Amino acid sequence: xxxxxxxxxxxxxxxxxxxxSKNPQMNVYGMIRKEEQAQTIKELGGHPILADLEGNVDKxxxxxxxxxxxxxxxxxxxxxxxxxxxxxxxxxxxxAAKKKGIERFVMLSSVGTDNSxxxxxxxxxxxxxxxxxxxxxxxxxxTYTIVRPxxxxxxxxxxxxxxxxxxDHTNKSIPRADVAAVLAQSVTEDITFNKTFExxxxxxxxxxxxxxx
Numbered sequence: 001x002x003x004x005x006x007x008x009x010x011x012x013x014x015x016x017x018x019x020x021s022k023n024p025q026m027n028v029y030g031m032i033r034k035e036e037q038a039q040t041i042k043e044l045g046g047h048p049i050l051a052d053l054e055g056n057v058d059k060x061x062x063x064x065x066x067x068x069x070x071x072x073x074x075x076x077x078x079x080x081x082x083x084x085x086x087x088x089x090x091x092x093x094x095x096a097a098k099k100k101g102i103e104r105f106v107m108l109s110s111v112g113t114d115n116s117x118x119x120x121x122x123x124x125x126x127x128x129x130x131x132x133x134x135x136x137x138x139x140x141x142x143t144y145t146i147v148r149p150x151x152x153x154x155x156x157x158x159x160x161x162x163x164x165x166x167x168d169h170t171n172k173s174i175p176r177a178d179v180a181a182v183l184a185q186s187v188t189e190d191i192t193f194n195k196t197f198e199x200x201x202x203x204x205x206x207x208x209x210x211x212x213x
Contacts, residue, residue: 002027004064007071009037015180021045053089061096066104066187079125090133106186109148111169111198145186146196149179162202163209172200
């Protein structure tokens, strides 16, 4: 399967490539904005594709069979960049996938997107952008999976999670490495098809937890 990772040079994106490249049936392509990022993608076992979510992404999706959107504008950018990447960039990639007949799309989202008004002021615009992208994906007709983790950490993978349509995310967290593993497994795990679910570190192996959603 040819699979494109948007946000490939981000912390989670790199871990997704590392996960997927273990599978000989996966040809993993990492979308990057800068040529100097290409070597990192190659070292992780992926093939770099130069494209910008703020530009034209049509050629980036050529010959792909699945897409994972793990891009993000990051906490140091302003609202304009969040809109450009987290909302419009995602929508652009969804539309490109639909145009090219790519049916499988996995979205890295966030808890709180359905009730952004309850979030801290600094998070609201980000959650609204993610919400709009999620809704566009759900209405697209693509076979989607939307994964909404709680607060992310850079700790080592645990390999065990809790997953449900809605979770109590108070004081909960999850390593990015486990989120990457969930996204990677969701691509071919049909129990996740056309579902939106939330995750945090739990006590079930990932595959078992996904089978319970």
